[in-house]
Amino acid sequence: MAASAVMQSILVSSARQNACRTPANRLLPAAVQPFSRRAANFRVRCTAEEDQREPATPTSVSLPSPQPGPSPTPSPKMSTKLTDILAFSGPAPERINGRLAMVGFVAALAVEAAKGQDVLEQIGNGGIPWFVGTSAILTLASLIPFIRGVSVESNSKGFMTSKAELWNGRFAMLGLVALAFTEYVTGGSLV
Structure with missing residues (x-):
């Protein structure tokens, strides 16, 4: 041979x-x-x-055919089980927390500007039902595409990508914690 x-x-x-x-x-x-x-x-x-x-x-003996560019790899099938979606490394927890933090950060700053209340006052003066209601609605709205098997990456194009949403959510989480900590240290509202 x-x-x-x-x-x-x-x-x-x-x-x-x-x-x-x-x-x-x-x-x-x-x-x-x-x-x-x-x-x-x-x-x-x-x-x-x-x-x-x-x-x-x-x-x-034949000519080596020119290799076409890398073909787009199909995205792996996403599990639609709720336990896999809500797992620690699953697709939903960080996205849901980031979305809640984005809404919470903007709402906290808006209420501070309108009423002059800091975050702890907002929670103490009837903010808990608003927080629970908003959390339930945003969580369900975020879970529905995951349960249907639609990945976030499949719908992200242009400027608003799934990575941009993750980073915006991370910054909003940090911003909300920094806002509450700053108001606690200064003893009053930031705005």
Whole structure:
């Protein structure tokens, strides 16, 4: 078999050298010269020795086809089980918390600007039912696409991507905690 491979490589290289000898590329070494399409139909038939008889199969030397760009890989199927969606490394917890933090941060700043109450006063003066209601509605609205098997990445295009939403949610979580901490330390509302 080793002799067969050596013979094939010798025959192919000699065919390639002869096929590529055009007036334009005679000065180039054989290893650099372009491969001609005329040698693409060159067939090599090789047989093994007596004790290693295998049926002879014709092989053809063909040009390597140009590789197209990487094809888009289909996104892996997302599990629609609620336990997988709400798992610690699942797709829903950070997104839901980020969405709640974005709404909470903007609402806290709006109420501070309108009424002058800090975050702790807002929670103490009837803010808990608003918080629970908003959390329930946003959680259900966020879970419905996940339960249907729609991934967030499939709908993210342009400026508003799924990564941008994650980072905005992370910053809103940090902002809400920083707002509450700053108001606690200063003893009053920020605005």
